Amino acid sequence: MRTTKQEELSEPLPPLEAQRSRRRHVLDLDDFTREEIELVFETADAMKEVFQREIKKVPTLRGKTLVTMFYEASTRTRISFEQAAKSLSADVINISASGSSTEKGESLIDTVRTIQALGADVIVMRHYHAGAPYLIAQHVDVTVINGGDGCHAHxxxxxxxxxxxxxxxxxxxxxxxxxxxxxxxxxxxxxxxxxxxxxxxxxxxxxxxxxxxxxxxxxxxxxxxxxxxxxxxxxxxxxxxxxxxxxxxxxxxxxxxxxxxxxxxxxxxxxxxxxxxxxxxxxxxxxxxxxxxxxxxxxxxxxxIEEQVTNGVAVRMAILYLLMGGAQ
Amino acid sequence: MPEKVILNEEDIRRALTRVAHEIVEKNHGCDGLVFIGMRTRGVPLAERLAAEIKGFEGVEVPIGALDINLYRDDVFSVDWQPPVRPTFMPTDIMGKSIILVDDVLYTGRSIRAAMDALIDFGRPRSIQLAVLVDRGHRELPIRADYVGKNMPTAFDEDVEVRLKETDGRDEVAIIRSD
CATH class of the missing domain: 3.40.50.1370 (Aspartate/ornithine carbamoyltransferase)
Known part of the structure; x- marks a missing residue:
């Protein structure tokens, strides 16, 4: 595991200019550059430290709301996003297909527009149809993260x-x-x-x-x-x-x-x-x-396998932090 | 952009030696002292202060590194996020005298963020602030306890601290943006 040691404190850092991320959505890894993946990992290293603190919470995303919309079963992905968002002080609302207006026949786009109107800043969507997160990303202004779409991407x-x-x-x-x-x-x-x-x-x-x-x-x-x-x-x-x-x-x-x-x-x-x-x-x-x-x-x-689960929270914290610019 | 070097390598060394002595004098020794360098350039400065103290007191003061990005008050008003680096606390800070070290004191907003971050790790006995340069223009009620050099500046000027560890040489320059 990579941890910061005293002797590594003044390690030279890569230039800041090369590391800007202006991403809006995370839909698949096909549009990530190698540099952007490295930036996510370096950010995740810092998030992992937060997650190992006694009080594992920082105020970064106070006042932001993350909504998880899961139309397919999940334990780790949904909880991992929820934990990541809460560690960054965001509020989390969970919606599943059963028990929502989907059962009354509301279309996906209308459901998402409603969620946007209720104040969501980020939507994490899992859907049994490939491409569903792409569709909603075209119709709303909020940031969309693909939490797994059909057989397509995660x-x-x-x-x-x-x-x-x-x-x-x-x-x-x-x-x-x-x-x-x-x-x-x-x-x-x-x-x-x-x-x-x-x-x-x-x-x-x-x-x-x-x-x-x-x-x-x-x-x-x-x-x-x-x-x-x-x-x-x-x-x-x-x-x-x-x-x-x-x-x-x-x-x-x-x-x-x-x-x-x-x-x-x-x-x-x-x-x-x-x-x-x-x-x-x-x-x-x-x-x-x-x-x-x-x-x-x-x-x-x-x-x-268990480390993957812990790392998942750190990586998702990194993603949420990097997506939350003010230029929305 | 015209640039004027205000402190050279020797000036920086002398300022840090003086600040190191002031820290030990004010705290009546090194008991319970912990240096926390603010990333990026506060960390090598903290290491140099600790080395000075080791030189004349023979005591190793623990050094940590603090990244304040997760505590910034402008997270949502910048259009890209600065990279976050891991924070490292060398010891439990409960009851300790923390010397927060940074290169430039300007608006005071980074220091506010740093104090919030520190308090998340515990309740230190005190937090003192050491900076290499105080350039003025405070926006918060914050002041430094130890200052290497007071450097009055105009709003349209930039102060750049360059250190061997991060920039290859030691100097402090004022840059006029015209």
């Missing part, structure tokens, strides 16, 4: 995964990251591929051919390769990231059986031992222990 998860790798590896450039599992349905994989390749990481996608979408390799992503065998994919890996097998999206006959999937794609101790010594294990959660990952690996010495 940018803050991508950032916190990268941040966790950076903490352990120092620099991520040149590292080899294996993403294994249901890539076809994974917004986490897509945002990770944008973020990782921008930082110069070599990405290996590993899954049964039915669960790998077309277009994620070269020429669009020269650093991405496909490897259907997990035994071969993990060889020499710095990071292995199994994805949750999304059972709710497996009704289309893409897999012969869960048992066969476990046999070929479960990350267990034997397969992990073929990666680099001390290779990291990340998982975006929630986990199906015994399916894509064994309990020994999930809770083993190489797992940083």
């Amino acid at each position: 940018p803050t998860q991508g950032l916190l995964d990268l941040y966790t790798m950076r903490e352990h590896l120092g620099t991520v450039e040149g590292a080899k990251v294996v993403i294994v599992g249901d890539i076809l349905h994974s917004r986490v994989a897509r945002s990770n591929i944008w973020g990782l390749t921008k930082m110069g990481v070599e990405v290996v996608l590993c899954a049964p051919p039915t669960l790998i979408p077309v277009g994620l390799g070269p020429p669009a992503f020269p650093l991405v390769t496909m490897e259907p065998s997990l035994d071969r994919a993990v060889e020499g890996a710095d990071v292995v990231m199994p994805l949750r097998l999304q059972k709710e999206r497996q009704q289309r006959g893409l897999l012969p059986s869960i048992r066969e999937y476990i046999q070929f794609y479960q990350l267990d101790l034997r397969r992990l031992s073929m990666a680099k010594p001390n290779a990291l294990v990340l998982h975006p959660g929630p986990m199906n222990e015994g399916v894509e990952i064994t309990a020994e690996v999930a809770h083993g010495a190489q797992s940083v």
